[in-house]
Amino acid sequence: MKLVTRLWTFGALVPALGCAAAFLLAGEIFRQSMKESQDEALLAQATTEAISLFDAPDAAVHLHMEISPLLEQVRPFAPVASVYGPDGALLLVFPKDAEVPPKVAPSPRIEEPVLLTDEARNARELLVTLHHPKEQRPYTLRLESSYGGIDATMRRFHLAAALLTGAFSLCLGVFQAIGARSVAIRIAGLARHVAAVARGDLERLPPDDRAGDEISDLRDGVAHATLELKGNRDARERFIADAAHELRTPLAAMRTSLDLALRRQRSPEELREALTETRDEVDRLTALSSRLLDLAAMRSAPLALETVDLRELAASSHAAYEALAQARGIRLVLEGGSVPAKGDPATLRQAIDNVLHNAIKLTRTGGTIRTKMEVSGHRAAIVVEDEGPGIAAADREAVFEPFHRVILQVKGTGLGLPLVREIASRHGGSARFEEPPSGRGARFVFSLPLLG
Template sequence: MQLRSRLLLFGAVVPLALLAAAIVISGVVFNRVLLDEHDRALLAQAGIESLSLFDHAAAPHLHISESPLDNQIREFASRGALYGPDGAAIASYPADAPVPPRTQPAALSTTPTLETVVGVAGHERQLWVRVDAPDGQPHALWLAASLERHDREMDQYWRIAALVFVLVSVVLLTIQVIHAKRLSERVGNLTGHMRRLRAGSLDAAPPPDPGADEIAELRRAIAETTERLAAARSSQDRLIADAAHELRTPLAAMRAGIEIALRRERPATHLRETLEHTLVEVARLTQLSSSLLDLAALRSSPVERSRGDLVPVLVEAVDAARALAEERGCIVRVQHPPEAPAEFSASAVRQALDNLLHNAIKFSPSASEIVVDLRGAGPRWEFAVVDAGPGVPEDAREAVFEPFHRLGRAGPGGGLGLAIVRDVAARHHGRAWVEDAGEAGGARFVLALPRDDHT
């Protein structure tokens, strides 16, 4: 069932059916209440009449016929008749009122019997009861109340109820049709957009939604997701293109060296040089493929974080980098607090620190100092790696964190280390940036991670 049909069914048809059922049930109850009122009036009058039927010595009589208010109550008072032991009517009220001609008093019960009939006087409620005379002779008392007023009231109820039902139906159906149409269009816009996403189209956002409800919130979430998917696809396409370019360069160099070596006979020294050059390119390919695998693994799987201390991770990373720094003639100095509690992935943070340290060592001049500092800065911990290298121009400080971006072509590496650093920061809801190290020159790379909220 379509959304619009379902909205009309449960928003209009079902409520109207329940309203109709409620009107019918209310009418039945109302009718029963009115009949109960007639019954109570008849029972009260029967109770009064049964006490006074034989209070005259002359003959049994109806007490209401002697009422001084007869002229005032005749129009709406109940008709009545009294029957003797032989079943013939011996008194009636009013005197000219149509009454049943005969009955069998002995066959009646002393418990009043009430019934609704359509007689010569129209629709009415009748009461029959046997009343025994003081000498034990059975007599019958008959009372009848016209239901004409009752029928008018019920007719008026049904007319008003029908009018209300029609008006409510028109208003409710109109509102629900408009609401169902608008809601169906809004949901249809999102459905169409999701179909386009499934087909691979990430070029456009969902159609605008002027609402301020859950569907509008869903539309905003889908729009943000579409934008992120488009950015991720663009980043993926750019990464694939850059990776293909980076892989092509060492492969072309290796192929050229091998082809030159195979053109003619060459001395062993020349072949050795070719193999050594090929080995260098293989090492470069190995490093590049390893960095690509690290970046792909980091982006494809969630980072499993746990509470711990950042200081041991920093110390291990610095100790591992000292040997490479000593080969370059650099000194690594580290500063840190006694402890730095946080919720983090130790392997991911260690990888980011290794990349920052190797980047600093790679671009630092010989006999220079690299300072690694960990300190608290408000709600976060900041790792800072300061080198004395050439620094990073201000207009390139964002680009250096993009995959395969390098400042110039000097120096080894595939240009993925800083991209991994930024991804690690993002996966920890942190930041990574670069700034000037100071007046002496160099660069200061910062990795900021949130503190542990439970400390």
């Protein structure tokens, strides 16, 4: 079922049918209430007639309605009254021209009023036995009230209900059709956009929608997802282009060395030098490909999460790089106590190694690298501070882009810090550079959610 049809059906047709059913039910309740009121009116009239039926001076039988001063006012809706003698023969009737049974069965002792429905005459009748105070013989009082008034009232009620239901249904249908068309247009715009995204067109956002409802929220979500996809695609394309450039550079160097070695006869020393240069470029290619594989694996491979102590991971990294630091005359300092967190020990250790290795490469001889454990609120952080040249504020985000290197004289692939940020992101954390308190060197912060 199409959206417009569904909205029209459940937003207009079903409520209209429900309204009609409610009117019908209300009509039946109204009819029953009027019938009950009619029975009560007959009982009230019977009570009045029972008191005055034999109150004439000579105790003659008579009907009170015949002498009522309000006779003309009540005649249109007053019940038909008739009195039958002990033998069941008709004695009195009001109005005079009313059609009533000429005779009733000899009256048994009807102690209580009896209400009956005459389907043929479409009327309600009441029978009650009254005893003459002097003769002590039973007389039967019969009151009859037609259902015609109730039927006429119900016809007016049904007509009014039909008109109201029709008007309500028409208005509801028009409003629902307008609303359904608007919703359909908005959703169709989103559908066209999603189809364009599926074809790879990420240059346009979905149509603007300021309605402020759930569809508007959906549009904003789709727009955000489109921007994210575009950003990821652009980053991937830049990454591929940068990777191709980085791979081409050592290959070109290797090709140049080999071409020069083959251009003329070379001495063993010259050949050894060419081969050494080629091996260095092969090492560079190996390191670059290894980093590329690490980055690709980090973005797709599942993490083996467990409870880890960040200080223990930092201590093991310090132990691994202690010899390299001493060879460069650099002192490694680890500060802070145990900090529990949830993470993958192997990748977290890899991140700490990358940061510590960068700090060692950039710190001058005789400098100090401090690794601190910090806790703030529900977050734990590993902070690495060095005494190197530092990173300018403008470059503190750029260094996390693949292949971006601030100091070109320092050897590296330009993939270490992007890998560190990817590891932090996969753990629900962050990686960033901050202004060092001393104003010298660099301050790196690797933040993770604190365990518990």
